[in-house]
Amino acid sequence: MGVPSGVGAGKTHFAGARLPMTTAAWVGGAGAWVWKYRVRLSLVTLFIIAAGFMCERLRVNSHGMLFTGDGFGYYSYLPSVVIDHDLDLSNQLTAKRIPTGERSQLFYFENSTVTGRRINLFPIGPAIVWSPWFVMAHGAALVAHNFDPGVRTDGYGWHYEIPVYLGSLLSVLLGVYWTYLLLKRRFETPWPEVAMAAAVLATPFVAFQFCFLHQAHGLGAASLAGYLVLCDRAADEPDRRRSWAWLGFAWGMLFLIRWQSMLYGAIGVALVVSQWRSTEFEIRNQKFEGNSRRQNSETETGASCFRKTVERLLIYGGVALATVTPQFISWKILFGKFILVPQNASVDHPHTAGDFFSLANLFSGRLAKIFFDPGHGLLTPTPLILLALAGLILARKKLPVMAWLAVGLILLETYVGAMAYDWWGGEGCFAHRRMADAMPLYALGFAGLLWWASAQPRKWRVSLNVVSVFAVSWGMISFVRFLLERVAAH
Numbered sequence: 001m002g003v004p005s006g007v008g009a010g011k012t013h014f015a016g017a018r019l020p021m022t023t024a025a026w027v028g029g030a031g032a033w034v035w036k037y038r039v040r041l042s043l044v045t046l047f048i049i050a051a052g053f054m055c056e057r058l059r060v061n062s063h064g065m066l067f068t069g070d071g072f073g074y075y076s077y078l079p080s081v082v083i084d085h086d087l088d089l090s091n092q093l094t095a096k097r098i099p100t101g102e103r104s105q106l107f108y109f110e111n112s113t114v115t116g117r118r119i120n121l122f123p124i125g126p127a128i129v130w131s132p133w134f135v136m137a138h139g140a141a142l143v144a145h146n147f148d149p150g151v152r153t154d155g156y157g158w159h160y161e162i163p164v165y166l167g168s169l170l171s172v173l174l175g176v177y178w179t180y181l182l183l184k185r186r187f188e189t190p191w192p193e194v195a196m197a198a199a200v201l202a203t204p205f206v207a208f209q210f211c212f213l214h215q216a217h218g219l220g221a222a223s224l225a226g227y228l229v230l231c232d233r234a235a236d237e238p239d240r241r242r243s244w245a246w247l248g249f250a251w252g253m254l255f256l257i258r259w260q261s262m263l264y265g266a267i268g269v270a271l272v273v274s275q276w277r278s279t280e281f282e283i284r285n286q287k288f289e290g291n292s293r294r295q296n297s298e299t300e301t302g303a304s305c306f307r308k309t310v311e312r313l314l315i316y317g318g319v320a321l322a323t324v325t326p327q328f329i330s331w332k333i334l335f336g337k338f339i340l341v342p343q344n345a346s347v348d349h350p351h352t353a354g355d356f357f358s359l360a361n362l363f364s365g366r367l368a369k370i371f372f373d374p375g376h377g378l379l380t381p382t383p384l385i386l387l388a389l390a391g392l393i394l395a396r397k398k399l400p401v402m403a404w405l406a407v408g409l410i411l412l413e414t415y416v417g418a419m420a421y422d423w424w425g426g427e428g429c430f431a432h433r434r435m436a437d438a439m440p441l442y443a444l445g446f447a448g449l450l451w452w453a454s455a456q457p458r459k460w461r462v463s464l465n466v467v468s469v470f471a472v473s474w475g476m477i478s479f480v481r482f483l484l485e486r487v488a489a490h
Contacts, residue, residue: 053210066161071214073122078134079155087333089118114336121342125256126216133167168213175222179440186398187447195447202384202475205439207430220258220437244315252323276309376424381431381478384471388445395448430482
């Protein structure tokens with residue numbers, strides 16, 4: 001029997017209609033998958049882009065080095081300590097290891113008039129973070145050297161620098177992820193995702209996410225993000241000594257990577273004090289029946305609270321002090337002093353003659369420039385920071401303890417940077433590079449602004465969204481312009 005034409009036609013029509021339905025379902029499923037793994041995919045994308053920039057640096061640099069400029073100073077600790085087992089940098093500072101274009105920076109490594117050793121103005125923290133990658137690269141180099149004696153085992157060359165550089169990239173990406181955790185804890189979707197993307201792409205941090213992973217600023221942002229995550233952990237588990245010990249370790253790492261970042265350790269102190277005050281408030285508001293036993297119980301509780309506060313501060317500060325000990329030891333070996341401002345110890349600096357950081361620099365009319373300079377100001381190339389500062393204040397209910405304090409610390413670190421001779425951070429840098437490490441706070445502030453705006457009348461909400469889009473776009477355009485200028489220069 002034949003199939004009725006109507007049935008066949010209907011079947012054909014239905015089969016033809018299934019294709020767009022299947023396509024729509026596939027697109028919807030792919031979109032759901034992308035959204036589910038949005039954070040991981042974003043981190044992978046950032047890694048690929050940064051690796052592309054690394055390859056371009058290797059192509060452009062005729063000397064084939066990744067750790068140049070300041071990065072050479074950070075990196076030089078690794079072969080000295082791991083391979084030579086000392087802090088004598090004289091055998092790292094040889095002609096074959098310093099490209100011709102970098103030799104103008106040798107004043108960073110002059111001979112100390114106290115110890116006679118080559119000094120190093122750069123902190124040891126980045127080298128500590130990079131050391132696992134360097135040790136693995138050195139082990140591989142030793143194995144390869146057994147098969148090919150031409151393989152270098154002195155700590156220099158692509159087979160050393162590329163693994164360390166990629167290890168630095170992974171550390172910075174870990175900081176990005178920690179920042180996302182901070183945002184996710186406080187704000188509902190989509191504000192964490194939006195704020196994270198804006199802080200990564202439209203603040204000074206973007207240059208150290210993609211271009212300058214051989215320097216300390218990206219690691220500084222990662223260490224601050226880790227520190228803030230541990231602040232949350234200590235707030236959740238205040239009675240666990242381990243929480244305060246880890247927080248002290250994170251504070252010490254802030255100092256080791258960039259000594260200016262130690263200012264953010266005040267957030268941990270404020271957290272301890274706020275918990276003490278809140279506990280005291282609860283004690284005073286307890287209702288007792290008035291007998292002496294209850295009164296004694298109240299007194300003992302108050303005394304116990306004070307003892308816990310002192311104990312937390314001692315653990316926090318003690319572990320931080322123990323963590324920074326490697327820096328003090330290296331300063332003592334190289335400079336002859338345990339504590340100093342290393343830049344001011346460079347008596348042969350071509351411009352400052354031992355006065356790199358000073359109050360005289362601060363009051364030399366540069367405060368307006370440090371905020372509004374067209375190329376290197378804190379706010380001009382990256383106006384998102386201004387919105388972030390406002391958001392920290394407007395969202396203070398979401399950011400207890402740290403809101404006003406974070407604003408003050410950002411401004412204080414900015415003023416510390418203004419005390420430097422090269423307040424702009426040196427040639428060839430994007431925006432105000434010394435403030436790139438505050439990226440987690442920029443993200444928190446911008447997310448707070450978006451959260452606050454979502455509860456405002458429509459007119460205000462739309463206006464703030466327009467301003468936010470402009471600020472993010474301006475920062476990204478400024479970075480692209482910076483890249484184009486560097487390409488033209490090369």
